[in-house]
Amino acid sequence: MSSEDSSMKPPTPTRHSSSGGSRQHQRRCHITYVFFVLPPLCLVLYFALLAAPPPIPALPLEVHGGFDELPESVGVERVYPQDWLGEGGWAVFPFGRTRYWLTGPEDGLKVVLIHGLSVPALIYAPLIPHLLLSPNTTSSSPSKGFRILTYDLPARGYSSSLPESYHHDPALYTTHLALLLQHVGWPATHAVVGSSMGGAVAAAFAAAFPHLIEADGSVVLLASAGLLTAGDLPRTAKLVASPVVQTLLSAVFLPVYSAYTRRFGAGSADPLPRFDLRGLVDDGELRESVDPAPLGGLVKVQAAQLPGFNAAVSSSLRFGPVRGMEWAFEGLGRIGRRVLVVHGTKDRTVPPAHAQRIAELVRKGAEQLRMELQDSVPSNSSSSSSSPTPSQSWFRNLPLPLPFSRTSSSASANDKTQNTQVRVVMIPDAGDVLTWTHAGVVGRVVRGWLEGGDGEGVEPQTKSGEEGV
Template sequence: MVSNPFQCLTLSLLIIPPILITTYLLAAFPHPPEPIFLHKSLASLPPDAKSWSIYPENYYPGGAYVSLPFGRMRYWLLGPEKGKKVVLIHGLSIPAIIWRDVAPQLASRGYRVLVYDLYGRGYSDAPQTTYDANLYTIQLALLMQHLRWDKAIIAGVSMGGGIATAFTAQFPHLVDDKVMLLACAGLMEASDISRTAKFMSSPLVQTVTASAPVRKYLQRLILKNSTSKATPPSTSAPVPVPEKKSDPITEIVRLQSAHLTGYNAALSSSLREGPIRGQAAAFASEGFDGEKGRAVLIIHGTKDNTVNPRYAPIILTLLPPVTRARSKLITLEGAGHDLTISHAEEVTRAMLDFLEGKQ
C-alpha cells in the first residue's frame, strides 16, 4: 500500500496517461476510406503513340468501355449475338491481342466471343491495389453482369487459365459446361519464377522503376529502337537496307512497361499474389463438378519455358472424377508459352473440336 502522497502522485502520472491514450485510440472513429487511385490505360496515350498502330482501340470489332468499381475497362464482342457464348481471358503481360488469331475464327464459326483487357493491361485502367484472384474474377463477373450474360464457356491462357479456374470455383453458376485451359498457370511454385523476376517484382524495385526518370529512360530507349535503322557502308551507290520487322506482341509489352505507370506494378503484384500459384483447391473444387461434371480441355506445349509442361497432367488429376472423365489433355509438340500465336491453327482447331464435341 502506497502511503506517501508524492509516491501516489508519481504512480498516477505513470498510469493515467497510458490509460487515457489507450481509451482514445479504442474509441477514435476511423477516417473514411480513401478512393482507389487509378493509373491510366493505353487510351490515355497521345494519338501519335506507337501503341495505336500496333494495338488500337478498335483492334477487334464490337469494342466498348464500361466503368466498374476498380476502374474503366475495355472489351470487345465478336460473332453473332445469338451464338453460344465464349469468354477468352489473356495472361500476365500481353493484353487481348494474344487472341488475335483465335477469337475471329471462333466468331466465324458462330460463337459469341468476349475478349477484354484485364485490369492494368491494354485499355483497362490499373487500380492501385492487390492483383489477386479475387480482383480478376470479380472483374469478369461484373463484366458479364453488365452484358447480361447468364453463363458462358470460359477459356484462359497462361495466368488467364488461373483466372478461369478461380472463376469456375467462385462463380460456377456463371460457367457453362466447358472450360478451356491453355498453357495454364495456377500451380506454379516460387522456384519456377526466376530470381530476376522476383527481384524486379519487389515493392522497393517497383517504387524505383515507377519513378519519372526511369520511365523517361525506357521511353527514349523504345523510341530509339523503334526508329533507328542500320547505316549502310559508304559506297558510290546506295545499298538498300531491309527494314527490320518488329514483333507486335513484344512491342506492346515494352510500350506498356514504358508508358503505363500502373503496368509494372500490376505484373509484379500478379506474380506475388495473383492466380499463377495456389489454385490446387480451385481445380478440385465443386465448381468443376457442375450438374453432370464439366468438360475441361487442357492444351500445353512441350517447349513451354514459362509454365512447366509437367503441370498439365497434374491439373487433370486434380479435377473431380466425373469432370476428369469428360476432360482431355492435348500436348502440342514444340509449342512454347505463347501457343495462341505460334500454333494458332492447331489451338483453334482443338478448341473448335472440343466445343463441338469432336473429341
C-alpha cells in the same frame, strides 16, 4: 601549516577531469531515456494511428489510365488499335474502366477469352478467326457459332489500373469477370478460355461462380499457370514480387523511369515490328502461325508508359493466380463442366508437366464429390424415417459457394460426376505463346472441343486423351 601536513592532503581534481565525467554521465542518462522512453512512445503513437479511422475513398477510385490516355507520339494505335476487333466498349466499375470487345453471331454460344499476366487481349488475335468459322453443320450437335467476349485485365492494355494498395489476387480477377458479364448482359457463358495466368483465372472463376457457366459448358486452359512454385519462377520475377522491391519500384524507380522515357522517347511503339492487327482478324485468312515478336515489345511499352502496369504484374506474381491454385482445379471436377487442357511441349514459362497435374487435380475433385455423394446416400432404414425438417430443407436450398458443396443425392449432383470430362492435348514444339505460333492447331482443337467434340486437331501420337471422370 607544515610541509608534511600539506603533503598529506588529497589532490584536488582538475576542472578537465570533472567535466569529462559529467559528460559521460549525461550520455548514459540519454541512452537510458532512449531505451525506456522511446518504446512506450512508439507504442502510444502506433495505437493512436490505429484508433484514427482511415479516410474513406470516394467511388470511383482514382486510378491510372490505359493506352487510350497515352499521347499519339507513343504509337500504340499502330500496333494495338482500339478497334482491332470492332468498336468494342467500356465497362465502368468502381475500381476503374475495362476495355472489352464482342464479335461473332449474337445468337452463338457465348465464349469468354481471358489473357495472361502481361500481354493484353491481342494474344488471341490469330486464334479468333479459327473460332469464327462457319458453324459445323455436319456434327451430331451442330453449333450456331460462337459469340466471343475478350477484354483487357486491369492495368493491361486499355483498361485502367487499380490503386497500388489493392492486391491482384484471384478474388479480384474472378469478381471482375463476373461484373463484366453482368455489364454485357450475359446471364451465363457457355465456356471460359484462359491462357497462361488467364487459365488459372478461368478455373477460379468456374469454381467460384459455377452458375455463370452453362451446365453443358466447358473450361479451356491454354498453357495454364496456377501451379508454379518458387523454383519455376525466374530470378527477375522473384525479385520483382518482393514487397521491398515493389515499394522501391513504385516509389522511386518507376516514376523516374517513366519520366525519362516520356522525355527522351524510349518505350514508344515505333521500334516494334509493324503488323496489321485488324487484318489478322478480318481478312478471312486462317493462319497456321504468326510471328509473336511484337508481343514482347508491347510488354516493354506497357512497362515504360503505363504507371500501374509494373505494380499489377508484381502484385499478380505475389498474390495472384500463378501459384497455389490447386483448389480451383479441384473445383472444376466438382462442378461437372468439361475441361480441356492444351499445353506446348517446349513451354519454358509453365513446365509442360503441369498439364497432367492439372488434369489429375480435376479428377481428384470429381472423385471427392463422388465419394461425398455416396456417403450422403441414406440407407433403406433411414430413408423411411421422418422427412427433413423445414430448417433442413431451407439449408439444402442455399446456394452455397465452393468449396462448401451440398451433400445431396440428387440426380443433378450425380450428373456432375458422370459428365465431368478432362482431356489433355500436348502441342509439339509449342511454347508459351501457342495462340500465335500454333494458332491453326490450337484453333482446331479448341473449336472442336467447344462444339462438343473430344479435342481432335492434332496427330494421335501427340495427343493424350483422358476418359470421363
